Amino acid sequence: MSDRLRVNKTYKLYVGGKFPRSESGRSYPVSSPDATVLANAAMASRKDARDAVAAARKAQRPWAGQTAYLRGQILYRAAEMLEGRAGQFAEEVAEATGAEPHEALGTVEAAIDRLVHYAGWTDKYASVLGGANPVAGPYFNHTKPEPLGVVAVVAPQDDPFLGLVEALAPAIATGNTVVVLASESKPLPALSFGEVLATSDLPGGVVNLLSGKVAEVAPHLASHADVNGLDLGGVGDAALAAELEAAAAGTLKVVRRPGRAGASLDLLRQWTEYKTVWHPAGMAAAAGGAY
Amino acid sequence: MFEYAPAPESVRPQIKEHYGLFIDGEFVDGQADFKSVDPSTEESLFTVAEAGEADVAKAVAAARRAHETVWGPMSGAERGKYLFRIARLLQERAREFAVAESLDNGKPIKETRDFDVPTAAQHFFYHAGWADKLAYAGLGPDPRPLGVVGQVIPWNFPLLMLAWKIAPALACGNTVVLKPAETTPLTALMFAELCQEADLPPGVVNILPGAGATGAALVDAAVDKVAFTGSTAVGRAIAKAVAGSKKKVTLELGGKAANIVFDDAAIDQAVEGIVNGIFFNQGHVCCAGSRLLVQESVAGEVLERLKARVATLRVGDPLDKNTDIGAINSAEQLERITALAKAGEEEGADAWQPACDLPERGFWFRPTVFTGVQQSMRIAQEEIFGPVLSVLTFRTPDEAIAKANNTPYGLSAGVWTEKGSKILWAAERLRAGVVWANTFNQFDAASPFGGLKESGYGREGGRQGLEAYLDV
The missing domain is CATH 3.40.605.10 (Aldehyde Dehydrogenase; Chain A, domain 1)
Known part of the structure; x- marks a missing residue:
């Protein structure tokens, strides 16, 4: 062991492609299950949540406008970056959860494989979920899934890394942008993931990562008028989940309730909406209607 | 006639x-x-x-x-x-x-x-x-x-x-x-x-x-x-x-659908589509094309032909096979339509109605076209759910999309142009579950709606x- 002083990392938020501290200036200590203090994490405020939503909104249209092939390559690039740093993430997961090192490495490897899986979905889900509709008239009629827009995710509390990746990958694969509230007590692997995303050609604002108190930040995301979807997967408290769902009803957000896993196609479907386009396919039908 | x-x-x-x-x-x-x-x-x-x-x-x-x-x-x-x-x-x-x-x-x-x-x-x-x-x-x-x-x-x-x-x-x-x-x-x-x-x-x-x-x-x-x-x-x-x-x-x-008419649309067909979009079922349609967005360079021509066409609509007995526009469903709904139309006039929009006789009893509302409508007006924002059309104009395609999407709703939209690439461009950008291109108010069991x-x-x-x- 050298006597060199270790350079500790400051864990910050990841918003709009940058790594800011909380505008509130607050932070909170993060410990391992055996009560060793690991680091301080920024404690996001309402303003941070709003800034993150603004960054996500700004990034959404361009991200959805990229080709599906490019979105796939960027997700695959994130997997490549993560593979190179798997050891670091395994260590952070092990410290956060108390898991054995090989188990922690297993969850990181699983997360890498999930990214690869969704990288392969970007240019396929639309043809699986959408299609041509044989309507009873001379019309070309076509349905395809489109991203909802901005999705706010409360990430799983006890599965701080794999759970996070599984929640955000299907949302961004389809062209949504996300604001993710990391595991409250185990946010460090999530915050490090921002570094992977920032070096994967993922445009700033597509994924925004916040750490802080679920009960404080989630209500602002649930009621924010510019959020289109709300993933309550990481809300353990049933009463809080019900409150957040009720708040989301104000602007009729699509809500994913806690406690239900799904196949990857179901998760892709969760954060998309179908758009159907009609066009006359014959001269006589051009005007349509009864008049 | x-x-x-x-x-x-x-x-x-x-x-x-x-x-x-x-x-x-x-x-x-x-x-x-x-x-x-x-x-x-x-x-x-x-x-x-x-x-x-x-x-x-x-x-x-x-x-x-x-x-x-x-x-x-x-x-x-x-x-x-x-x-x-x-x-x-x-x-x-x-x-x-x-x-x-x-x-x-x-x-x-x-x-x-x-x-x-x-x-x-x-x-x-x-x-x-x-x-x-x-x-x-x-x-x-x-x-x-x-x-x-x-x-x-x-x-x-x-x-x-x-x-x-x-x-x-x-x-x-x-x-x-x-x-x-x-x-x-x-x-x-x-x-x-x-x-x-x-x-x-x-x-x-x-x-x-x-x-x-x-x-x-x-x-x-x-x-x-x-x-x-x-x-x-x-x-x-x-x-x-x-x-x-x-x-x-x-x-x-609800909905407040935009029906966008570009300057390269087939105008006669577009006019039929506008009429179908807003006057079908007395306008009691959640996906009704209640906001007409017409490109400034053709607005005069479109409005002139639209008014001529609306003047031929027959309002009256629902059981008459010639009737185009029937009765408003209830006194309550008639009151809501009347109040919103009044708000449109008070906010400075110009109302136009064809001269047509209405039956003495029952709930009726003349087909109405508002011009000079601003985006902030209630008749441009709120769902009227009646035979009332709000007309706005635009200059560029980008402006049309921005105005069309400027609503909390996102049910349907219409696009009129003879240019295929423009249709696909617009359909991609319109935030709506259903987009009708060169048609309007089409429904089918095989076609998802929402x-x-x-x-x-x-x-x-x-x-x-x-x-x-x-x-x-």
């Missing part, structure tokens, strides 16, 4: 003096009775029982029993045969249903005859075929039904909305309790009789007439899923009410519509 002699519809349906609640295959009494009125004459058509909380509980229990003992265990192929049978009976009795719908709703017979009833029958026929093919719907190898579904539908397309709700629910193996709108229960109750005629097992379909309180009780009852079509305000209340429960919900809510943003979530029709009624 030609003068038309009156051409009244001659088939008269057998309307009973009184209808009960339809629970567990039988008509029973409710907690109170209310009247249903012919909006074109203000005369009472019949009385109908109103379902209270206890009736709702009874109907849900009957639906639960039917789901567990008959409808759930039944093979998809057999379920499908019941739905085919219903589709056939609806076709056989199409004229009777069309006339009844026109009487109770006020919409022209031309529309009930050529659109509402045949499309409702198609919906049953289409979904009948899904019942034994759900494994091929792309929703897993053996998708299961949800159980008992509570459904609340609006008054603008009473029978068609019933079909949109009941056909997919039953095809997927659910049983239903449906509340028709307070002002238009007739065809739902005639449908209940048709279920008896089809020997549909008791409890599979239950029909509970009533007002808002009955709907709220149904949402709160022990159902597994709530499906609602109606206003955004009620949709919000339902989304709140089911929060924290296991109930699934789909909502088809909105985004505050127009709700979930789709009805097509393969995608099945998601709403399966446990996926």
Whole structure:
């Protein structure tokens, strides 16, 4: 062991492609299950949540406008970056959860494989979920899934890394942008993931990562008028989940309730909406209607 | 212009003096009775029982029993045969249903005859075929039904909305309790009789007439899923009410659709589409093209031809086959339309109406075109749900898209241009669940319908519509 002083990392938020501290200036200590203090994490405020939503909104249209092939390559690039740093993430997961090192490495490897899986979905889900509709008239009629827009995710509390990746990958694969509230007590692997995303050609604002108190930040995301979807997967408290769902009803957000896993196609479907386009396919039908 | 002699519809349906609640295959009494009125004459058509909380509980229990003992265990192929049978009976009795719908709703017979009833029958026929093919719907190898579904539908397309709700629910193996709108229960109750005629097992379909309180009780009852079509305000209340429960919900809510006419559109066709978009069904359509966005360089020409065309529309007796625009569905709705039109004038927009005679009795509103409309005006923001068109102009395609999307709603949109690439460009950018290009107000059982943003979530029709009624 050298006597060199270790350079500790400051864990910050990841918003709009940058790594800011909380505008509130607050932070909170993060410990391992055996009560060793690991680091301080920024404690996001309402303003941070709003800034993150603004960054996500700004990034959404361009991200959805990229080709599906490019979105796939960027997700695959994130997997490549993560593979190179798997050891670091395994260590952070092990410290956060108390898991054995090989188990922690297993969850990181699983997360890498999930990214690869969704990288392969970007240019396929639309043809699986959408299609041509044989309507009873001379019309070309076509349905395809489109991203909802901005999705706010409360990430799983006890599965701080794999759970996070599984929640955000299907949302961004389809062209949504996300604001993710990391595991409250185990946010460090999530915050490090921002570094992977920032070096994967993922445009700033597509994924925004916040750490802080679920009960404080989630209500602002649930009621924010510019959020289109709300993933309550990481809300353990049933009463809080019900409150957040009720708040989301104000602007009729699509809500994913806690406690239900799904196949990857179901998760892709969760954060998309179908758009159907009609066009006359014959001269006589051009005007349509009864008049 | 030609003068038309009156051409009244001659088939008269057998309307009973009184209808009960339809629970567990039988008509029973409710907690109170209310009247249903012919909006074109203000005369009472019949009385109908109103379902209270206890009736709702009874109907849900009957639906639960039917789901567990008959409808759930039944093979998809057999379920499908019941739905085919219903589709056939609806076709056989199409004229009777069309006339009844026109009487109770006020919409022209031309529309009930050529659109509402045949499309409702198609919906049953289409979904009948899904019942034994759900494994091929792309929703897993053996998708299961949800159980008992509570459904609340609006008054603008009473029978068609019933079909949109009941056909997919039953095809997927659910049983239903449906509340028709307070002002238009007739065809739902005639449908209940048709279920008896089809020997549909008791409890599979239950029909509970009533007002808002009955709907709220149904949402709160022990159902597994709530499906609602109606206003955004009620949709919000339902989304709140089911929060924290296991109930699934789909909502088809309001709209303020933009109908965009570019300078390279075929103008005559566009004018027909504008007229169809806003005056179909008296404008009582959630996806109505109520905001006309017309490119400045052709605005004068489009408006001139539009007014000439609107002046030929015939407003009057819903049972006259020549009628284009029938009665407004209720005094309450007429009041709302009148108030919003007044707000439009007060805020400085210019109203234009054709000179046409309106019947002395009943609820009527002349087709109205507002020009000089600003985006901030109430008539550009709020859903009027009546024959009132707000005209705005734009200069560039980007401006058209920005204005079209400047609404909390996202149900439908129209695009008129002869340039294919421009259609696809616009369709990609419009935030709406349905985009009609060089057409408007087209519906089909095979085509998913529904909105985004505050127009709700979930789709009805097509393969995608099945998601709403399966446990996926």
